[in-house]
Amino acid sequence: MLSKKTQYALKALGYLASKYNDGPVLIAEIASAKEIPIKFLESILLHLKKATILNSKKGKGGGYYLAQPPKKTTVAKAIRNVDGPIALLSCVSLNFYEKCKDCNEFTCGLNKIMAQTRDATLKILEKKTLFDLIDG
Amino acid sequence: MLSKKTQYALKALGYLASKYNDGPVLIAEIASAKEIPIKFLESILLHLKKATILNSKKGKGGGYYLAQPPKKTTVAKAIRNVDGPIALLSCVSLNFYEKCKDCNEFTCGLNKIMAQTRDATLKILEKKTLFDLIDG
DNA sequence: TACTACTCTACTAAATTAATAGACTAATAA
DNA sequence: TTATTAGTCTATTAATTTAGTAGAGTAGTA
Numbered sequence: 001m002l003s004k005k006t007q008y009a010l011k012a013l014g015y016l017a018s019k020y021n022d023g024p025v026l027i028a029e030i031a032s033a034k035e036i037p038i039k040f041l042e043s044i045l046l047h048l049k050k051a052t053i054l055n056s057k058k059g060k061g062g063g064y065y066l067a068q069p070p071k072k073t074t075v076a077k078a079i080r081n082v083d084g085p086i087a088l089l090s091c092v093s094l095n096f097y098e099k100c101k102d103c104n105e106f107t108c109g110l111n112k113i114m115a116q117t118r119d120a121t122l123k124i125l126e127k128k129t130l131f132d133l134i135d136g
Numbered sequence: 137m138l139s140k141k142t143q144y145a146l147k148a149l150g151y152l153a154s155k156y157n158d159g160p161v162l163i164a165e166i167a168s169a170k171e172i173p174i175k176f177l178e179s180i181l182l183h184l185k186k187a188t189i190l191n192s193k194k195g196k197g198g199g200y201y202l203a204q205p206p207k208k209t210t211v212a213k214a215i216r217n218v219d220g221p222i223a224l225l226s227c228v229s230l231n232f233y234e235k236c237k238d239c240n241e242f243t244c245g246l247n248k249i250m251a252q253t254r255d256a257t258l259k260i261l262e263k264k265t266l267f268d269l270i271d272g
Numbered sequence: 273t274a275c276t277a278c279t280c281t282a283c284t285a286a287a288t289t290a291a292t293a294g295a296c297t298a299a300t301a302a
Numbered sequence: 303t304t305a306t307t308a309g310t311c312t313a314t315t316a317a318t319t320t321a322g323t324a325g326a327g328t329a330g331t332a
Binding site for chain 2: 275276277278279280
Binding site for chain 2: 322
C-alpha cells in the first residue's frame with residue numbers, strides 16, 4: 001500500500017497539474033482543496049522540489065508549480081521519490097535494489113514472480129503522468 | 137513492499153510445497169532451512185492454518201503440511217492472508233475495500249490509475265501458485 | 273504414559289509513519 | 303527601504319505497525 005504521504009503527494013501533484021499555466025499555487029490552497037495537513041504538505045512539496053518535480057516562487061504572488069508540463073513527469077517517478085521502491089521486494093527493485101542475504105536469485109521462485117509483477121506494474125506507472133492525475 | 141512476515145510466509149510455503157507428499161514438516165526444519173526466527177514462524181504458520189492454507193499434525197511425527205496440492209493455492213491468497221490488501225490503495229482493493237473519505241471514485245484520476253495497476257498485478261498473482269514458489 | 277510438537281496469550285523492542293511547532297530566510301511590491 | 307508574504311529548515315512528538323521473544327499449556331502418538 002502507498003503511504004499516506006505518497007497519497008498526499010499524488011493528490012497535490014494532480015491539483016498542481018490542473019492549475020498548470022495559472023502560475024504558482026499557495027500551499028494553503030492545495031492543502032484545503034485536497035484536505036491535507038498543511039505542515040505535512042509543506043514538507044512533501046519541499047521534497048518534490050528537491051527532486052526537481054516542482055519549482056517554487058517566494059514572496060507575494062508566490063507558491064508551488066510543476067517544474068515541467070504535466071505530461072512530462074511520470075507517476076512512477078513521483079511515487080519513487082516519496083515512497084521509495086515500487087517493487088514488492090528489494091531484490092527485484094530497479095531503483096532501490098538490495099540483495100537478499102540468503103537466497104539465490106537465479107533459483108528463487110519468489111524472485112521470479114515478483115519480477116514479473118514489477119514489470120506489469122511499471123508498464124502502467126511509467127506511462128501514466130501527472131496529467132492523468134487530474135480529476136474529471 | 138511486502139512485509140518481512142509475508143516474505144517469511146511465502147518462503148515457508150515454498151518449502152512446504154517442495155516437501156508435499158513427504159508428510160508433516162517440523163517448524164524447526166522450515167525455520168532453519170529458510171532462516172526464519174522460529175517463534176515468529178510459529179505464529180505465521182498458525183495463522184496460515186486458520187486460513188485453511190495449511191494443516192498440522194500434533195505429536196511425534198507431526199508438523200505442518202499444505203492443506204491442498206501446491207497448485208491449488210494462489211500466491212494472491214497467501215499474500216492477502218498475511219499482509220492484507222494487494223492493491224496500492226484501499227479504495228481500489230477488491231478484498232479490503234475502504235472508501236476514501238473525501239474523493240469521488242468516478243472522477244478521481246488516482247483511483248483509475250491504481251485500479252489498472254491492481255488488475256495488472258492480480259492477473260499475475262492470481263495465477264501463480266505455491267508450486268511456482270518452489271526453488272529450482 | 274512419556275515424549276514430542278503444536279497452540280495460545282502476552283509482552284516488548286524497534287522502526288516507520290504521520291503530524292506539529294516554531295524560528296528563519298528570501299522575494300516582492302508599495 | 304521596509305513591510306509583508308510565503309517558502310525553507312530543523313527539531314520534536316505521537317501514533318501505529320512490524321518484528322521478534324518468552325513461556326506456560328494442550329493434545330496427539332508411539
